[in-house]
Amino acid sequence: xxxxxxxxxxxxxxxLSKITGxxxxxxxxxxxxxxxxxxxxxxxTIKLDSASSGSPDLVSNAxxxxxxxxxxxxxxEGDAFASRISKNPSSGGGMFCRDSRPExxxxxxxxxxxxxxYDRFHKDERMPKHISxxxxxxxxxxxxxxxxxxxxxxxxxxxxxxxxxxxxxxxxKMTIDLVAVDSKHRxxxxxxxxxxxxxxxxxxxxxxxxxxxxxxxxxxxxLYREWGLTNVGSSVVLHRTELEx
Numbered sequence: 001x002x003x004x005x006x007x008x009x010x011x012x013x014x015x016l017s018k019i020t021g022x023x024x025x026x027x028x029x030x031x032x033x034x035x036x037x038x039x040x041x042x043x044x045t046i047k048l049d050s051a052s053s054g055s056p057d058l059v060s061n062a063x064x065x066x067x068x069x070x071x072x073x074x075x076x077e078g079d080a081f082a083s084r085i086s087k088n089p090s091s092g093g094g095m096f097c098r099d100s101r102p103e104x105x106x107x108x109x110x111x112x113x114x115x116x117x118y119d120r121f122h123k124d125e126r127m128p129k130h131i132s133x134x135x136x137x138x139x140x141x142x143x144x145x146x147x148x149x150x151x152x153x154x155x156x157x158x159x160x161x162x163x164x165x166x167x168x169x170x171x172x173k174m175t176i177d178l179v180a181v182d183s184k185h186r187x188x189x190x191x192x193x194x195x196x197x198x199x200x201x202x203x204x205x206x207x208x209x210x211x212x213x214x215x216x217x218x219x220x221x222x223l224y225r226e227w228g229l230t231n232v233g234s235s236v237v238l239h240r241t242e243l244e245x
Contacts, residue, residue, distance in 0.1 A: 009036055010044065017042070019138045020131050022243055030058045033065055043127075044240040045120075047073075051233065059236060067238040070120045072215040078229035080174070080199050080209045095162065095190065097197035100152035105144045107161040108152070113137040115180035118217040126241040139178055140166060149177045153194045157185065165194040172204060176211040179220075191223055 009032055010025035017024045023042030027033065030046050031054075046062055048055045050072070059069070100108070113133040116122055121132035142148035143166060150170070155163035163181040167174050181190045199207055209229060213220035221231075 009033075010040065013045075015142075016135070019135055030062065033058070033061050036065070039066070039240060039242070041242045041244065043124075043243075046238040048236050048238075049233070050236055055236065059238065062238050062240075065240070066242075067240045068124075069236060070124050070239045071118075071237045073120075073212055073235050073237060074215050074221060074231050075233040075235075076209075076211045076213070076221075076224040076229035077232045078209055078227070080195075080207045080228060081205070095155060095157040095185070095188075095193070097153055097155050097194050099201070100143075100154045100164070102144065104152075104154055104161055105141070108140050108144075108154070108164050109137040111161060111164060111180055111182060112140045112178070115182070118214045118220075120214075120237050120239065123214075124239050124241055126239075126243060136178070140164070151198065153198045155181070155185070155190045155194050163190045163194055165191070165198055167198055169202060169207075172206070173208045173210065174198070174202065176209065186219075192226070195227060 009028055011028055013024040013026060020043070023040055025040065025042065025044045027044065027046045030048060033046075044067075046058075046067060048058055063069075113136055116132075116136050119132070119136070121127050121135050122129065124132075139148070140152070143152050149166045149168050151167045153165040153167070154161055155165075161182075162185040164179070165176070166178040168177050169175075176195075179191055179194070209227070211224050211229060213224065215221065215234065
C-alpha cells in the first residue's frame with residue numbers, strides 16, 4: 001500500500017531524499033488526504049495558502065492524519081532601486097562584497113550549515129539537527145555544481161567569508177533564494193550591503209524582488225521591509241515525519 005500511496009497521492013522529492021537519507025514527499029492535492037489509507041514513512045510536506053477559504057478544513061484534516069503545523073511563511077515582493085538602498089557605515093571595518101569564486105565553496109557551505117534555525121526543517125522536532133544543517137549546506141553546494149540559482153554574492157571580512165546571498169535572476173526579477181550572515185557580524189548591515197551589491201551588479205535600473213521567510217523570523221521580515229518589500233501572501237507548512245529510530 002505504501003507504493004500505491006506514493007504513486008497516487010505524493011510527489012517524490014528526489015534531491016531532498018538523497019540529502020536526508022530517507023524518503024521525502026509533497027502532497028499532490030491536500031484535499032485527498034481523507035482518502036489515503038496508508039502513508040509512506042519519511043517526510044511528507046503540505047503547503048497551503050493561508051488566505052484560501054478551504055485551508056482551515058484542510059489543516060484540520062491533516063492534523064487528524066498525523067501531520068503537525070511546522071511554520072507560517074510570508075512572501076514578500078517589491079521593486080528595488082540600487083540608489084535607494086542606503087549604505088550602513090557600521091558595516092565597514094574591512095568588510096566588502098564581491099561575486100563568489102570556486103574556492104569559496106567550503107567556507108560558504110560551513111556558514112550555511114550553522115546559520116539557520118527558523119526554517120521548516122530545523123523547526124521540525126522529529127528532524128535530526130545534523131540533517132537539517134546538511135540540507136542548507138547542500139542547498140548552496142548545488143550552486144557551485146551549477147544546479148541552483150544564478151548568482152552568489154559574498155561578504156568578506158579579513159579574508160574570511162562572513163555572509164552570502166544566493167539569488168535567482170531572470171529578466172527583470174530577482175528571487176532571494178538563501179541569505180546568511182555569520183553570527184559575529186550580524187546587526188552590522190552586512191545583508192543589506194550584499195543586497196545592494198547584487199542590485200548594483202544586475203545591470204538593471206529596477207528589479208522586481210521576491211523573497212520568503214517565516215513569520216516568526218522577525219529579523220528577516222524587518223530586513224525585507226527595510227529593502228522596500230511588502231508582504232504579499234502567507235502560507236502554512238505542515239509535516240508528517242515518521243523516521244526509523
